Amino acid sequence: MTRARRRSLRQVLTRLSSRHILHAYFFIAPVILLFGIFRVVPSIQTLLYSFYKVELLRNRFTFIGLENFSDLFADEIFRGAALNTLKYVLTIVPISAFLGLVLAVMFNTKFHLKEFFKAVYFSPMVTSTVAAAMVWWWMYNPQFGIFNVLLKLVGLPSQPWLMSSRMALPSIIIFSIWKNLGYNMIIYLAGLQAIPPQFYEAATIDGAGGLSRFRHITIPLLAPTTTFILIYNSISAFQVFDQVFVLTSGGPANSTNVVVLDLYRQAFQRFNFGYAAAEAMVLFLFIMGVTILQYVYSKRFEVAY
Amino acid sequence: MNFRADEEGIRNGKDSRPRSQCFGHRHERRIPVRPTNVLVMTLALLLIIPSLGLAAASKATITLWYPGGDITAGVNDFVDPNLWAEFEAKNNVKVEAVALDYDTMKQKMFAAAAAKNIGDILFVDDTFVAAFVKEGLLDPMEDSKAKAWLAAVMPEIKLRSEYGKGKMWGYPQYGGDTYALTWNKEHFKEAGLDPDKPPKTWAEFREYAKKLTKRDAQGVISRVGYAFRHVGAASGIVHKHFWALEGAGARLVVPPDALRGGKSAFNNEGGKAALQLILDMIDVDKSTSLSFPDPRAAFLKGIASMQYSELVSIKARQPKEAPDLNWGFGPPPVRKPGDVPVTLFGGFIFVVPKDAQHKALAWKALEWLNSPEKDYELCKKNEATPRYRANWEKEPFKSTPYFQTLKALYPGAVVFPINLGSDGVVEAVGAAIQKAWHHEASVEAALAEAERLANKAIAEAAK
Numbered sequence: 001m002t003r004a005r006r007r008s009l010r011q012v013l014t015r016l017s018s019r020h021i022l023h024a025y026f027f028i029a030p031v032i033l034l035f036g037i038f039r040v041v042p043s044i045q046t047l048l049y050s051f052y053k054v055e056l057l058r059n060r061f062t063f064i065g066l067e068n069f070s071d072l073f074a075d076e077i078f079r080g081a082a083l084n085t086l087k088y089v090l091t092i093v094p095i096s097a098f099l100g101l102v103l104a105v106m107f108n109t110k111f112h113l114k115e116f117f118k119a120v121y122f123s124p125m126v127t128s129t130v131a132a133a134m135v136w137w138w139m140y141n142p143q144f145g146i147f148n149v150l151l152k153l154v155g156l157p158s159q160p161w162l163m164s165s166r167m168a169l170p171s172i173i174i175f176s177i178w179k180n181l182g183y184n185m186i187i188y189l190a191g192l193q194a195i196p197p198q199f200y201e202a203a204t205i206d207g208a209g210g211l212s213r214f215r216h217i218t219i220p221l222l223a224p225t226t227t228f229i230l231i232y233n234s235i236s237a238f239q240v241f242d243q244v245f246v247l248t249s250g251g252p253a254n255s256t257n258v259v260v261l262d263l264y265r266q267a268f269q270r271f272n273f274g275y276a277a278a279e280a281m282v283l284f285l286f287i288m289g290v291t292i293l294q295y296v297y298s299k300r301f302e303v304a305y
Numbered sequence: 306m307n308f309r310a311d312e313e314g315i316r317n318g319k320d321s322r323p324r325s326q327c328f329g330h331r332h333e334r335r336i337p338v339r340p341t342n343v344l345v346m347t348l349a350l351l352l353i354i355p356s357l358g359l360a361a362a363s364k365a366t367i368t369l370w371y372p373g374g375d376i377t378a379g380v381n382d383f384v385d386p387n388l389w390a391e392f393e394a395k396n397n398v399k400v401e402a403v404a405l406d407y408d409t410m411k412q413k414m415f416a417a418a419a420a421k422n423i424g425d426i427l428f429v430d431d432t433f434v435a436a437f438v439k440e441g442l443l444d445p446m447e448d449s450k451a452k453a454w455l456a457a458v459m460p461e462i463k464l465r466s467e468y469g470k471g472k473m474w475g476y477p478q479y480g481g482d483t484y485a486l487t488w489n490k491e492h493f494k495e496a497g498l499d500p501d502k503p504p505k506t507w508a509e510f511r512e513y514a515k516k517l518t519k520r521d522a523q524g525v526i527s528r529v530g531y532a533f534r535h536v537g538a539a540s541g542i543v544h545k546h547f548w549a550l551e552g553a554g555a556r557l558v559v560p561p562d563a564l565r566g567g568k569s570a571f572n573n574e575g576g577k578a579a580l581q582l583i584l585d586m587i588d589v590d591k592s593t594s595l596s597f598p599d600p601r602a603a604f605l606k607g608i609a610s611m612q613y614s615e616l617v618s619i620k621a622r623q624p625k626e627a628p629d630l631n632w633g634f635g636p637p638p639v640r641k642p643g644d645v646p647v648t649l650f651g652g653f654i655f656v657v658p659k660d661a662q663h664k665a666l667a668w669k670a671l672e673w674l675n676s677p678e679k680d681y682e683l684c685k686k687n688e689a690t691p692r693y694r695a696n697w698e699k700e701p702f703k704s705t706p707y708f709q710t711l712k713a714l715y716p717g718a719v720v721f722p723i724n725l726g727s728d729g730v731v732e733a734v735g736a737a738i739q740k741a742w743h744h745e746a747s748v749e750a751a752l753a754e755a756e757r758l759a760n761k762a763i764a765e766a767a768k
Contacts, residue, residue, distance in 0.1 A: 056419045057440045077758070142596035143608065158525060160596045163536055165743040252536050253739035268412035270728060271440055 100184025373404030480689020539735025729762020
C-alpha cells in the first residue's frame with residue numbers, strides 16, 4: 001500500500017472515529033451478527049433446501065429442481081391449508097382492526113376507571129398464546145366449557161365448537177381476535193392522540209357533526225396507522241400456528257389445517273425437509289406480495305391537512 | 306538489617322561483606338507467603354484431586370429417553386431407582402432415564418440424532434419405527450439375538466417384534482398395549498343388560514348403545530352409549546377404530562409386512578361398513594355424539610358407557626380418576642356371528658439409535674431388561690402380560706382370570722403395518738374417518754380420497 005493510500009485510509013478512519021460511526025457499528029455488531037446467524041443464514045438455507053430432497057440423518061442432498069413446488073401445488077392437503085389460511089386472514093384482519101379502532105375511539109375520551117379497562121383489554125396481548133389457548137380449549141369444551149354453560153343459561157342449544165369441522169375455524173378466529181384486540185387498540189390510540197385537536201375545533205366551528213368529523217378528519221389522518229395495522233396483522237395472521245396447534249392440531253378433518261402447521265408436520269413428523277422448505281418459500285413470497293400490494297394501495301388514502 | 310544501606314554499598318562496590326553474603330542478600334528472593342495464596346492453592350488442590358480420582362474411576366452413563374406422564378400407563382416405571390440397580394452394579398454403569406413430552410418427542414429425537422447427540426436407548430411408540438428406519442436413525446438388532454428372541458416369545462409378540470424376514474429393531478415393551486372394549490357394569494345393570502356379557506356383534510353393539518344412552522330434560526345426550534375418538538392426532542383416531550376397520554376386512558396396507566411398496570386396501574365394502582357403523586350410531590340411533598371428547602376420559606367420568614382403547618391406560622388411570630368405577634373388558638364386537646374379534650396389539654418399543662454413544666452397552670442393558678427372568682419379575686410386579694411363552698406357564702399368569710382374559714384377546718391381535726409410508730396412510734385414513742363422521746364428505750368420497758393419498762405416501766416412501 002502506498003504512503004498516500006495509507007494516509008487517506010487513516011484519514012477516513014479518523015473521520016469515522018471522530019463522528020462515532022465506528023462506535024455505532026461496534027455496538028450494533030452483535031445484533032447484526034445474531035440476526036445474520038439466526039435469521040439470514042436459515043432463510044438462505046431454506047431457499048436452497050426447497051430445491052433438494054433433503055435426508056438430514058444420511059447427510060444426503062439430492063437436487064430435484066422445482067419438483068417440491070410442483071408436488072406442493074398438486075397436494076390437496078396443502079391447497080386446503082392455503083384456503084383455510086386465506087379465510088382466516090380475510091376474517092381476522094379487518095375485524096380486529098375495526099374493533100381496535102372502536103375501542104381506541106372510546107378510550108380517547110375521559111371516563112371513570114379508563115386505565116383499568118385499558119389494561120384489561122391489553123392483557124391478552126401479554127399472555128402467552130399457548131397458555132391462553134389451553135384455557136380457551138377448556139372454555140370450548142362441549143360438556144364442561146363455560147361457553148356452553150352460558151348458552152344453556154339463556155336457553156340456547158350447546159355447540160360443539162372445536163369438535164365440529166364447521167365451527168372449529170370460527171372458534172379459533174374468535175380466540176385470535178380476543179388475543180390481538182388490545183394491540184390494535186393501543187396503536188390506534190397512539191394514532192388518535194397524534195391528530196392535532198385544532199382540526200376538530202375548526203370542523204366544529206364550521207358546523208361538522210361527530211360522524212362527519214370522524215369520517216373526514218379521523219379516518220383520513222389515521223390512514224398511516226391503519227396501513228401499519230393491516231400490514232402487521234396480515235403478516236402475523238398468515239403465520240398463525242400456536243393457537244391452531246394447541247386448540248385443534250389442524251382438525252377435525254383438516255378443517256383448521258393452516259400452511260405453517262402443514263409445514264411443521266411435513267418437516268418434523270414426516271421429515272420431508274425439502275418439501276417443507278418449499279412450503280415456507282411459497283408462504284414467504286405470498287406474504288411479501290400481499291404486503292407490497294397493501295403498502296402501495298394504501299398510499300392513495302393518506303392525506304395531509 | 307538495613308537493606309537500603311547494604312544495597313547502596315553493593316552498587317558502589319564498597320560492601321565489605323563476604324561475597325556469599327552479598328549474593329545472598331542481592332539475589333535473595335522472598336516469595337511472600339500470604340494467607341490468601343495458601344487458601345487459593347488449597348482450594349485448587351481440593352478441586353483437582355477428587356476430579357482426577359473421579360476421572361480414573363468414572364462410570365459410563367447410558368441415557369434412556371422415554372415419554373413422561375400417563376402415556377405409558379405406568380407399565381415401565383423408569384423413575385424407579387431400583388429398576389436398573391442390578392445391571393448398574395454388575396457392569397459399573399449408570400442408567401439415566403430422561404422423560405420427554407410425548408407430543409414432541411419424535412421431532413426432538415430426530416433433531417438430537419441430526420446433532421449426533423441422542424440418547425443411548427429410546428423407548429418409543431411402535432408407530433415411530435417406520436419413520437426412524439426410513440431416515441436411518443436406528444441400529445438393527447444382531448441377527449442371532451433376534452432369532453433367539455423370536456423363537457422364545459408368544460406368537461403375538463413375534464408379530465410385534467419382527468420387521469420382515471426375522472429382522473428386529475428393538476424389544477417390544479412387556480405388558481403389550483392390548484386394545485379392548487371396556488364397559489361400565491353399573492350402567493349395564495341400569496339398562497337391564499347383563500354386566501358380564503358385552504355385545505358380541507355389531508347389531509348387538511348398536512342395540513346396547515341405544516339402551517345405555519341417557520338424555521337430559523332438554524333431550525340433549527348427557528351420557529353416550531359408546532364414546533369414540535374423532536379429534537386429535539390421526540393415529541389415535543385410526544387406532545381406536547382399528548377393530549371395526551380390520552374386523553370388516555379393510556386393510557391399511559397390503560401386504561402388511563412389506564417395508565416398502567404395497568398398496569392400501571381399505572377402500573372396500575368392509576372399510577365403508579366400518580365408517581358407516583359409527584355414522585349410523587350418530588345420525589340414526591343417536592346413541593353417540595361428536596360432542597364428547599377423549600373416549601377414555603368420558604368413560605372414566607361416567608358419561609360414556611362403552612369405549613374402545615388401550616386397556617393398560619384404563620387400568621392405570623381408573624384407580625386415581627374413578628376409584629368407584631365397576632368396569633369390565635373384553636374383545637370388541639364382530640361384524641357377524643362367527644367372525645374372529647380383531648384387536649390392535651401395539652405399544653412401545655426399546656430401540657437403540659445408530660449414533661448412540663454407548664451402543665454396545667445399550668444393547669446389553671436391553672438384553673438384560675428383556676431377559677426371561679426380568680420379564681417374569683417385572684410383569685408380575687406391574688400386573689402386565691409377559692412376552693415369553695415359558696412365563697405364561699407360571700403363576701399368576703397361568704390361572705388369574707385377568708391375565709387369561711387378556712390372553713384370550715391375543716388370537717385376534719393385529720399389529721400396525723410396518724410400511725415406511727404408514728405415517729401417510731394413517732393420516733389419510735384418519736382424515737377420511739373425520740370427514741365422514743363430521744358430514745364433510747360421504748363415506749365413499751372420503752375413502753376414495755384417502756386411498757389416493759395413502760397410495761401416494763406408500764409410493765413416495767418406497768423411493
